[in-house]
Amino acid sequence: MNRSPGLRSESIRRQNLSTVLTSVHREGASSRSDLVKRTGLTRSSMGDLVSELTRLGFVVEAAPPPDGSPGRPSPIVQADASGNVVMGIDLMVDSVGVTADGLGGQRLHSARRYRPRSRVGLDETVAMAVELVDQIRADIDGARVHAIGVAVPGMVRRSDQRMVLAPNLGWPETDLKQLFKSRLDFDGNVLVGNEADLGALAESRRGVAAGLNHVIYLSGEVGIGGGIIADGRLLRGRDGLAGEAGHIPVNLDGRQCRCGAIGCLETEVGEETLLQRAGLSSDGGREAVDELITAARAGDPSVQEALSAHAHWLAVGLATLVNLFDTDAVVLGGLLGDLLPSIASELEPALKQRLLPAQADTPVLAAAFGIDACGVGAAEMAWDSVLDDPLRPDRQR
Amino acid sequence: MNRSPGLRSESIRRQNLSTVLTSVHREGASSRSDLVKRTGLTRSSMGDLVSELTRLGFVVEAAPPPDGSPGRPSPIVQADASGNVVMGIDLMVDSVGVTADGLGGQRLHSARRYRPRSRVGLDETVAMAVELVDQIRADIDGARVHAIGVAVPGMVRRSDQRMVLAPNLGWPETDLKQLFKSRLDFDGNVLVGNEADLGALAESRRGVAAGLNHVIYLSGEVGIGGGIIADGRLLRGRDGLAGEAGHIPVNLDGRQCRCGAIGCLETEVGEETLLQRAGLSSDGGREAVDELITAARAGDPSVQEALSAHAHWLAVGLATLVNLFDTDAVVLGGLLGDLLPSIASELEPALKQRLLPAQADTPVLAAAFGIDACGVGAAEMAWDSVLDDPLRPDRQR
C-alpha cells in the first residue's frame, strides 16, 4: 500500500517552493503576480518564496518590459539557467551523447561521439561518456551541476535503478548509478532511465506532445522501445518495465523474436525486418534505412511493398496501444518517426479501422526530437529530482 | 499541465486527517501509537487528529485488549462503521444490486434484483435501483450516507462522469450522476464508474490482489471489460477509457466485432463465441455457461475444444497486457474467472510462452468477488471521495 506520510509545516514550504520553481522551469519566466494567480497563494507568500529561491540561487528577478498596463509592474522571475544545470548522458548502440541543460530547459552544451555499431563493452562506453562529461564540466565551471540523468537502451529496474537487461548492447546487469557516481566523482544524484521512457518524457514535456498528459511514445532504434505518459507521469509498472511495447504479440504467424515469443511488434516493425522485406542487407544500419526511404520515394516497388507491410503491422500494434491507453496522441520516434511521412497514408486508415470510435481521432505524430530525445528526457528526469524538493540538504550549499 | 496548487496551513491538517482516516479504513483498527509509527507524526499531533476525527463522528476510541507488554496501553482507533456508510449501486445487464458498506469496508446491507436479460430500459432500471436504495436507506436510518458509487457496464467519460456508451444495455448517453442525485433526493456526492474499472479496484483493495499496487483485471460478462491498477491507482487515460482491454486486436483472421474491427479480444473470448464454439445456443446466458463447464468436466470433446480455443486467445490477449503493464498479478473475474479452473492448464503455458522473461512469473488469479465485485469497487470509489478530504464542507454537519 502506498501511504502518504504525515505532513509538517515545512512540508508546505517545500511543496510551495517546488511548485513555483517547477512552474518557472516548465512554463518559462513569468511575473510574480502571474505566479500568484497560478498558485492561489498570496502576494506576501509569493514574495517570501521567490526571495528564498533567489537566495538559493535558482532564480533571478528582472525588471519587466513595459506592457502599457496601469499599476505597479511586477518583476519577472526567471530561471538562472547558466548557474544551474543538469547533465544528460545517453548511451546508444552506435553513439554516446552528453548534454548540459540549464534550468528552464535551455541547452548549454552538447557533445556526441559515434562509433561502429559492433558491440562495444560497458567499460569502454562508460569511459567515453565520462570523458565527454568532464570536457563539458570544464566549460560550465561555476554552475552547479544538480544531478545527472542517464538514458540506456535496456530495462531499468524501478526499485534500485539497476540496469537489468540490455539486449542490444549485451551488457550484464549493472548498477550504472553507482558506476557513474564513482567514475565521475559526482556526489549529486545520478538517475538512470530507459531510453524509450525518457524519449516519451522528452516529447511530452518539450517536444511535439508538449503539454499533453496522455501520450504513447514508440521509438524504433535497433529494437522497438515504448514509453507511456499517463496523467502526465511516466507509467512504470511493478519493476519499471511497463510500456515495453516492443514485445506485444501482433503477428501470430510471424517471425521468432529474440525474446522467445513469435511475432512481437519489434520483430515485425524493427529495422532488421524492414531491410529484409525490402531485400536489402539486414545489417546496413541507419544508412541503409535512409537509402530505403529514398528508394521508396523513387517508386521502387519492392521497397514500397516492404513499407506497406511495415505500415500494416505498425497499425495493428498501435491499435492495441491506442485502444488500451486512451491517449491524446501517439508519438513515433527514431526509425519509426523517420518512416512516418512515407507510410502515413497507409498507416492511418489501417489504424483507424481497428480503433474504437472514441479513439478514432487520436493523432499519430513524428517526434520533434531526433537523436537528442533521450538526452532531453534524461535531463528532465534529473530536473524532476531537483525540483521535487529544492531544499534537499545537498542543494543548500 | 497538471499543476499543484499552493498549500496553506489547513492543507496539512486535511492531508493528515485523510492519511489517518484512510489508514483506519484500509488497514483496519489500530492503536494510536501504531498510527504514530506509521505516519511519523508526533503523539501530540496524533492526539489532536484522532480527537478531531472522533468529533467528526468518523472513529471511536476503545480500550485496548491487554497484550502483556509494559507501558501505558494505547487506545484502539476504530472506524464507526454503523454510523458512516456509503452505498454502491451496480447496474448489470441481468440484475441490479445495491449495497451499504460501513467505514472500514464492512458490508451492512445488500439487495439484488434479477430480471430477464432482454434489454431493459434506462428508466426502469434506474427506478429499480432507486427502490432498492430507499429500502436499504430505511434500514440504516441514523447513519450518515456520505456518498454513492454507481457501477455501469459502459464507458464513463472522465471529465463529467457521463456514461457515453453502453453497448450491452443499449442506453443513450446519460448523466447518471445527476439522474441518481435527483431521483434519490441525495445531496451527497454520486460517483459513476465503469464496471470493470471498479472490479479492478475491488480486487486490488479488498480481493485476491489486496495490497498489490499493479494489477490487470479482466472481467467477462456479456462483453469483456478491463481495468488496470498502476501505482495503486486506476489507470484512466484521457477520457477515462484506458484499460478497455476488450478491444485489443488478437486474431487478425477473426470474427467481426461490434466495434467495427476484426478479432477483438472480446470477440474471441466473449460468452457468445464460447457457446458458439461449443455448438450451443449463443444466447443461453450464464446457465448455458455453467452447463458447458459441467460438460467439459465430463469430458465432452467438442466442449473441450471450445475451451482450448478460448484459452489460446485469452493467452494471446493476456500476453499483450502483461508485457505492457508489468503488474504484480492478473485477476480474472466474471465468466473468465469461472472458466479459469477449467482452462488454467492450457492457459498458463500458452501465456508464459509469449511473455518476456521478466514477466514470466506473473500469476493469473481468479477474482475473490463474484457478482459483488462492482459493488465493492463502487463503494471503494465512493469512500475515496470521502477519505480524500474528511473536512469537506458538506460533511461537517
Added chain:
DNA sequence: TTGAGTATGTGCAACTGTCCTACAAATTAT
C-alpha cells in the same frame, strides 16, 4: 506637470498546525 486610478510589493500582527519538552497516567516486572 500633476493628480487620480490601478496593480503590485512589503511589513507586521493574527492564525493554523505541528513539534518539543516536561509531566502525568497506565501498565508490567521485581
Added chain:
DNA sequence: ATAATTTGTAGGACAGTTGCACATACTCAA
C-alpha cells in the same frame, strides 16, 4: 510497593501562510 516502560496531555515554541494597511510604480487625463 516500587521501578521501569510506554503512552497520553498540556502548553509554549516554531514554521508558514493569511490578511490588512501602506508604500510604490506605473498609466491616463486634465
